Amino acid sequence: MLELRGLTKLYGDFPAVKDLDLVVQDSEFFCLLGPSGCGKTTTLRMIAGFEQPDAGEILLNGNNLSRIPAHKRDINTVFQSYALFPHLSVFENIAFGLRISKRHEDEISDRVNAMLKLVALDGFEGRMPGRLSGGQQQRVTLARALVNEPKILLLDEPLAALDAKLRLQMQVELSNIQRQIGITFIFITHNQEEALTMADRIAVMDQGHICQIGGPDDIYLRPNSKFVADFIGQMNFIKTSKIVSHTESNEIFLAGERSFLSTQPIPENHRGDIFFGIRPEQLRMSRSGPLTRENGFRAHILNEIYYGDSSIFVVELEKGETVSIMHQNYMPSGSNPESFLEGEDIFVCWGIQAGCLLPE
Amino acid sequence: MSDLGHQNDLAFGRGFTVRIITIGGLFFLYIPIIILIIFSFNASRFSSQWGGFSLKWYVTMIQDGALWSAIRNTLIIAISNAVLSTILGTLAALALSRHRYRFSGLYHKVLHMPIIIPDIVQAVSLLMLFVFFNFTLGLVSVILAHASFSISFVALVVMARLAGFDNRLEEAAMDLGANRWQVFQKVILPNIFPGILAGALLAFTLSIDDFVITFFTTGVGSTTLPLKIYSMIKFGITPEINAISTLLVVFSIAAVSAIHFFEKNPKTGGKAHVKNIT
Numbered sequence: 001m002l003e004l005r006g007l008t009k010l011y012g013d014f015p016a017v018k019d020l021d022l023v024v025q026d027s028e029f030f031c032l033l034g035p036s037g038c039g040k041t042t043t044l045r046m047i048a049g050f051e052q053p054d055a056g057e058i059l060l061n062g063n064n065l066s067r068i069p070a071h072k073r074d075i076n077t078v079f080q081s082y083a084l085f086p087h088l089s090v091f092e093n094i095a096f097g098l099r100i101s102k103r104h105e106d107e108i109s110d111r112v113n114a115m116l117k118l119v120a121l122d123g124f125e126g127r128m129p130g131r132l133s134g135g136q137q138q139r140v141t142l143a144r145a146l147v148n149e150p151k152i153l154l155l156d157e158p159l160a161a162l163d164a165k166l167r168l169q170m171q172v173e174l175s176n177i178q179r180q181i182g183i184t185f186i187f188i189t190h191n192q193e194e195a196l197t198m199a200d201r202i203a204v205m206d207q208g209h210i211c212q213i214g215g216p217d218d219i220y221l222r223p224n225s226k227f228v229a230d231f232i233g234q235m236n237f238i239k240t241s242k243i244v245s246h247t248e249s250n251e252i253f254l255a256g257e258r259s260f261l262s263t264q265p266i267p268e269n270h271r272g273d274i275f276f277g278i279r280p281e282q283l284r285m286s287r288s289g290p291l292t293r294e295n296g297f298r299a300h301i302l303n304e305i306y307y308g309d310s311s312i313f314v315v316e317l318e319k320g321e322t323v324s325i326m327h328q329n330y331m332p333s334g335s336n337p338e339s340f341l342e343g344e345d346i347f348v349c350w351g352i353q354a355g356c357l358l359p360e
Numbered sequence: 361m362s363d364l365g366h367q368n369d370l371a372f373g374r375g376f377t378v379r380i381i382t383i384g385g386l387f388f389l390y391i392p393i394i395i396l397i398i399f400s401f402n403a404s405r406f407s408s409q410w411g412g413f414s415l416k417w418y419v420t421m422i423q424d425g426a427l428w429s430a431i432r433n434t435l436i437i438a439i440s441n442a443v444l445s446t447i448l449g450t451l452a453a454l455a456l457s458r459h460r461y462r463f464s465g466l467y468h469k470v471l472h473m474p475i476i477i478p479d480i481v482q483a484v485s486l487l488m489l490f491v492f493f494n495f496t497l498g499l500v501s502v503i504l505a506h507a508s509f510s511i512s513f514v515a516l517v518v519m520a521r522l523a524g525f526d527n528r529l530e531e532a533a534m535d536l537g538a539n540r541w542q543v544f545q546k547v548i549l550p551n552i553f554p555g556i557l558a559g560a561l562l563a564f565t566l567s568i569d570d571f572v573i574t575f576f577t578t579g580v581g582s583t584t585l586p587l588k589i590y591s592m593i594k595f596g597i598t599p600e601i602n603a604i605s606t607l608l609v610v611f612s613i614a615a616v617s618a619i620h621f622f623e624k625n626p627k628t629g630g631k632a633h634v635k636n637i638t
Contacts, residue, residue: 083532097536
């Protein structure tokens with residue numbers, strides 16, 4: 001178990017990480033997600049031992065790591081830049097950690113070969129890193145770290161330099177490898193899709209602190225702030241002016257005397273405005289108006305962005321906001337879905353349980 | 361990239377005039393050496409006239425004890441200088457390019473000084489220094505004098521190599537359990553080794569070549585090859601000097617070929633910086 005307590009790092013006067021508390025369980029695939037400059041890399045570098053925290057502690061299974069230098073920590077890193085040793089072959093790169101810890105030659109060769117198999121690079125052991133593709137270098141970096149059987153593997157945006165297709169493939173492979181060997185992975189990324197597909201739990205970071213921690217579905221479906229909702233996936237935000245509580249639901253008022261019902265909880269002790277957030281796939285268009293337990297606003301279709309399997313319709317609500325709506329172009333049953341045209345006047349409908357109320 | 365440059369009609373170096381200039385330049389560079397080599401086989405005692413083919417000056421040279429002692433001194437000095445200035449120059453390069461201190465800009469400039477200062481100034485100042493400290497002039501004083509300028513050259517060559525070194529490799533090695541010494545030995549050193557080797561060869565060559573500084577700082581019994589040749593010329597140029605010079609040329613060509621061989625051999629890590637500096 002890795003525990004961060006009140007971790008703080010200052011660069012001059014600027015707090016890159018401030019008073020960060022976090023617990024990562026054993027064998028967890030944990031993801032630190034945030035925009036660049038949010039402090040996720042600094043946090044990772046403090047766990048690895050490349051940076052000293054200005055305050056707070058890092059505990060690994062109860063032992064304080066603060067006084068232990070990077071090379072004595074039972075933690076290995078997969079670097080974004082790969083950082084493979086250019087003068088050593090693939091085999092020797094992977095064997096590096098084992099040679100440092102003076103393992104027996106037979107053991108080194110067994111473990112390196114097992115790793116080469118794990119990352120699907122058998123046959124490449126004699127190659128120099130300069131003669132490998134980006135994806136292959138990435139695998140070598142992974143193998144070089146994993147061969148030491150660390151308690152924790154840190155991954156610093158490892159897929160950022162790969163092209164989209166390869167990235168998708170590596171996401172699946174990384175998840176499989178993690179499940180297979182059961183080492184704790186702490187993965188940092190600014191790519192929300194990567195976080196959602198791979199992580200058991202995600203911590204969304206901004207400006208040196210954690211905004212929300214939870215499983216991918218918690219983060220996606222129940223974001224706790226406008227920042228998190230905006231960072232993860234697509235979300236429509238509508239500014240509310242007043243909320244009136246009824247017994248079964250709340251009545252949400254918008255500018256222009258419009259209102260709708262929502263069963264979502266009202267955020268407590270917030271400062272500033274409350275926004276109603278709803279994802280494009282939670283909205284539907286209709287010519288006939290809302291069903292029971294649905295809200296419906298009159299609206300005008302501005303344009304359609306065609307993605308093949310689906311389209312995003314940009315729609316202007318009566319007296320106000322522009323929202324995006326996802327519309328499936330094909331139904332699995334084979335029946336044709338209703339089609340809509342640009343410039344048409346329609347209803348935008350959503351269930352009263354959908355969406356969420358978010359503090360700014 | 362370069363292929364395209366050669367294929368367009370604007371490519372420079374095809375005209376008749378350019379060819380003449382090129383051939384003239386090469387002629388100017390190499391004709392003295394060719395004449396020198398030809399006259400080393402001259403049977404006549406005087407270099408000014410051809411007296412038929414002979415190898416006798418090579419025999420004379422081989423039997424010349426004073427000459428061999430000069431060669432021995434030169435090699436002792438050159439090798440000692442190469443070792444000393446490579447170690448110190450590499451350490452200086454590591455310190456200057458990997459850390460930032462107060463005055464590090466000043467240190468950089470100080471390191472460049474021996475390259476800029478005229479040889480004669482450095483020679484005189486070194487001589488005065490040795491005399492001031494009552495230091496006996498001999499092999500040791502020459503080695504120290506040579507090291508005083510070779511260190512700068514070595515440091516610059518190694519720094520050029522270090523500039524291309526990715527500091528993240530160091531973090532990667534530490535992350536894998538290497539302590540500071542192991543990081544140096546297993547990661548930094550192998551990556552900058554071509555630079556160090558080039559620096560050592562440069563120091564060796566500068567030392568073999570040096571006349572002015574050696575002349576001022578040498579003592580009795582530590583005559584080097586350039587000094588010996590100079591003193592022989594004072595009694596007239598005999599083909600023996602041509603023979604010595606011919607062997608030096610052959611030795612140099614062999615050395616340069618060796619460097620090229622190491623450069624091309626991927627095991628040494630490619631680009632040595634010898635070419636750019638000398």
